[in-house]
Amino acid sequence: MKSKKRTTIYDIAEKLNIAASSVSRALSNSNHVNEATKKLVLKTAAELNYKRNTLASNLRKGKSKTIGVVVPFINQNFFSNVIAGIEEASYQKGYNLIICQSNELQSKEIKCVNTLINQHVDCIVISLSVDSSDHQHLQNVIDNGIELIQFDRVADELETLKVINDNEQASFEAVSHMIEQGYKRIALLEGPQNLQIFRQRKVGYLNALKKYDMPILDELIIENAWTKELGANATRKLLNLPEPPDAIFASTSDFSALGVLEVASVMGIKVPSQLGICGYSNEAFTEITSPSITTIDQFSVYMGKTVANLYFQEMENKDETEVVPKIISIKPKLLIRSSTQRKTV
Amino acid sequence: MKSKKRTTIYDIAEKLNIAASSVSRALSNSNHVNEATKKLVLKTAAELNYKRNTLASNLRKGKSKTIGVVVPFINQNFFSNVIAGIEEASYQKGYNLIICQSNELQSKEIKCVNTLINQHVDCIVISLSVDSSDHQHLQNVIDNGIELIQFDRVADELETLKVINDNEQASFEAVSHMIEQGYKRIALLEGPQNLQIFRQRKVGYLNALKKYDMPILDELIIENAWTKELGANATRKLLNLPEPPDAIFASTSDFSALGVLEVASVMGIKVPSQLGICGYSNEAFTEITSPSITTIDQFSVYMGKTVANLYFQEMENKDETEVVPKIISIKPKLLIRSSTQRKTV
DNA sequence: TTTTAATCCGCAATCGATTGCGGAAATTTA
DNA sequence: TAAATTTCCGCAATCGATTGCGGATTAAAA
Structure with missing residues (x-):
């Protein structure tokens, strides 16, 4: 049944x-073809079950209508949502997606990027792996004439299109909220500081403390x-301190916050009365824990759509030679839930 | 900075x-090249930052080393896990992934499949959309000489490679477990019966009831x-019956089970003592609800790897012309948690 | 009726990599 | 030293679709 020979335009x-x-010309609906022959071609193509060979077409045209996406893990909520958003917007424009995961390893990230370059994708969308340090492979993308868009975890020093969250602001709001709820000793679980997003979240935390004239206590800041x-x-480490914190801001992820909640529960420490907890990302489960966890929504699907549309806009404005690097910042939303509400009901 | 001209083998x-x-020949490491010139070519290629044009290569070779994947939604836990598994296995073999989502619409599913055919992918992996009815587009894949692998939601009548879960067995075990826990009136939330997986789950439910000589009560079976x-x-409907059920098997998904749990909680019905609940899929949150929800693990990442490796094995055995359609069935695992345990502690 | 313009269509080159074939050079064997 | 292999390399065709150019036919304008 395997018909190795597909019908080509030559067969038609x-x-x-x-x-x-x-x-x-008929198949590409050019207007330089007679209406009659166009109909005839279309009819015959359907009869012979013709499928255009996109490889050949792309080779000739020098573009592939394909967007390459590199994320640390496809099956992490945030990333799979972003991808879903990218797919939705891309599909509407007739673009395809090639997806790779870097597994948080720069070495694999580099290979993925190179593969995508070889595939002649028109655009590469990337969120950096955690151990990302030098960015030669990204420069390489640009040098090969491929549009590069970074999102979420971005390399600031690289002048590319970017879609980011306003991490600093979100973090600031979260900590401010906790302070207003009367928490006095707010600990921070911080992420790897080589990633900008985690640095920003830390800054937000520090700024909030500063604004409210609260001391910055190094023993309350835990890395990674x-x-x-x-x-x-x-x-466990924090709660066993001589002076333990009365709130913990898990700026790294909701999973981290969940770990906090479970330990508190085991230790018989009441949330939110004795300990406030705030996570980051609005994972589905934060809504159904008891108490529900205050967290920050990043609008991930929307972020994906924004990324794709940013590319399409950039393409449309290509002629007007303004090469202004555009950065879109999405304001995340603090979702105040039970785990930090002890003042009002 | 956009260097439109990439270096080709001709430049080298x-x-x-x-x-x-x-x-x-040198670049493809053929042994029909002098060792010296091979080194020279490789060196020059590196200097000129040469990137092989995969489009041209694929066109010539007639294969693309690409696997196309079509799933209802990329950002559903089960599917993103499967995709992650496929990616992992494919990456090791040097294969790329093109991902599409059908949004549970057969119309979009058809378009996705056609796009993948046009892209000349070597293999298409698909899990059918819920409103899938006729399978002409899948037959089309086969007729175009592309390997087709179905997983999870499969069309039985199509003779292709398949990777499935033993839904019937899993469902049977789950219901048996509930019966052994002393539940007498077990309701079933069933999925769209045009999908085989949901039919199988229903069969498992019915068989378990039959085995234990329990009556089948139509008013306890709720569709979709x-x-x-x-x-x-x-x-709500079930619990307001004159004779309400004392257990609910949400065979459709854990989300459905969560809905059950929340309603029970609002109505002040105690789980598991007054109402047993069992879900399906082992979503992350089932572990952290209170009580935790009994559910069924589908080994989704493993399933993805299995799918990819099935394809690679099939390719290796291509010469031995045995075209035996292979079906791999993965046995899901019942995870007994608090929501159904009322006998022993 | 003649000139001009518009419409269609075919030829052939092109995109970049691969590969069968044949020839030249180098190596081994007689 | 001559003959037989082996090794290495170049030529040119090929994969399938696209497109600039020019020619032919037809329609419109003079």
């Missing part, structure tokens, strides 16, 4: 006794606690 | 005063309750 041309070029287990470990 | 050939064919809201609605 031969059958109709016309030139392949005419077939091509971004999984549930690490969040739990950090919490 | 010209620079070294040799033929492009030799460059090609597969979101949280629909699950909640169904639960």
Whole structure:
């Protein structure tokens, strides 16, 4: 049943006794073809079950209508949502998606990027892996004439299109909210500081403390606690301090916040009365824990759509040679839930 | 900075005063090239930042080393996990992934499949959309000489490679477990019966009842309750019956089970003592609800890897012309949690 | 009726990499 | 030293679709 031979425009041309070029024009709906022959070609194409060979077409045209996406993990909520958003917007424009995951490894990230360059994708969308340090491979993308868009985890020093969250602001609001709820010793679970997003979240935290004239206590800042287990470990350490915190801002992720909640629950510490907890990302489960967890929504699907549309806009404005690098910042939303509300009901 | 002209093998050939064919052979590490020239080519290629044009290569070779994936939604836990598994296995073999989402619409599913055919992918992996009825587009894939692999939601009548879960067995075990826990009136939230997986789950449910000589009560079987809201609605209806159920098997999804749990909680019905609840899929949140929800793990990442490896195995055995359609069935695992345990502690 | 313009269509080159074939040079064997 | 292999390389065709150019036919304008 495997018909190795697919029908090509030449098959159609031969059958109709016309030139392949005419077939091509007819199929691409050019207006330089007679209406009658166009109909005939379309009819014959359908009969022969013709499928355009996109490889050949792309090779000739020098563009592939394909967007490459590189994320740390496809199956992390945030990223899969962003991808879904990108897909939705791209599909409408007739673009395809090639997806790779870097597994948080720069080495694999580099390979993925190179593969995408080889594939002649028109655009590469990337959120950096956690151990990302030098950016030669990204420069490479640009040098190869491929549009590069960074999102969420971006390399600031690279002048590219970017879609980011206003992490600093979100973090500031979250901590301010906790302070207003009367929490006095707010701990921070911070992410790897080589990533800008985590630096920004820390800045937001520090600024909020500063604004309210609260001291910055180094022993309340714990590094790299971004999984549930690490969040739990950090919490045990924090709660066993001589002067433990009365709130924990898990700026790394909701998973970390979940670890905090579980440890508190095991230790019999009441949330939110004795301990406030705030996460980051608005994972689905934050709504259904008891108490529900205050967190920050990043509008991930919208972010994906924004990324794709940014590319399409850029393409449309290509002629007007203004090469102004555009950065779109999406304002995340603080979702105040039970885990930090102890003043009002 | 946009260097439209990428270096090709001809550029390298010209620079070294040799033929492009030799460059090609050197780059593909053929043994029909002098060791010295091979080194020289590789060095020059690196200097000129050469990137092989995969489009041209694929066109010539007639294969693209690309796998197309079509799923209802990329950002649903189960599917994103499967995709992650496929990606992992594919990456190791040097294959790329093109991902599409059908949004549960057959119309979009058809378009996705056609796009993938046009892209000349080597293999298409698909999990059918819910309103999938006729399968002409899938037959089309096969007729175009593309390997087709179905997973999870499959069309039984199509003879293709398949990777499925043993839904019937899992469902049977879940219901048996509930019966052994002393539940007498077990309701079923069933999924769209045009999808085989939901039919199988229903069969498992019925078989378990039969085995334990329990009556089948039509008023306890509710159709199409597969979101949280629909699950909640169904639960309200069920619990307001003259003789309400004492357990609900949300065979559609964990989200549905969550809806059940929330309604029960609002109505002051105790889980598991007054009402047993079992979900399906082992979503992350099932572990952290209170009580935690009994559910069924589908090993989704593993499923993805299995799908990809099935394809690679099939390719290796291509020469031995046995065209035996292979079906791999993965046995899901019942995870017994608090929501159904009322006998032992 | 003649000139001009518009409409269609075919020819052939092109995109970049691959590969069968044949020839030249180098190596081994007789 | 001559003959037989082996090694290495270049030529040119090929994959399938696209497109600039020019020619032919037809329609419109003079």
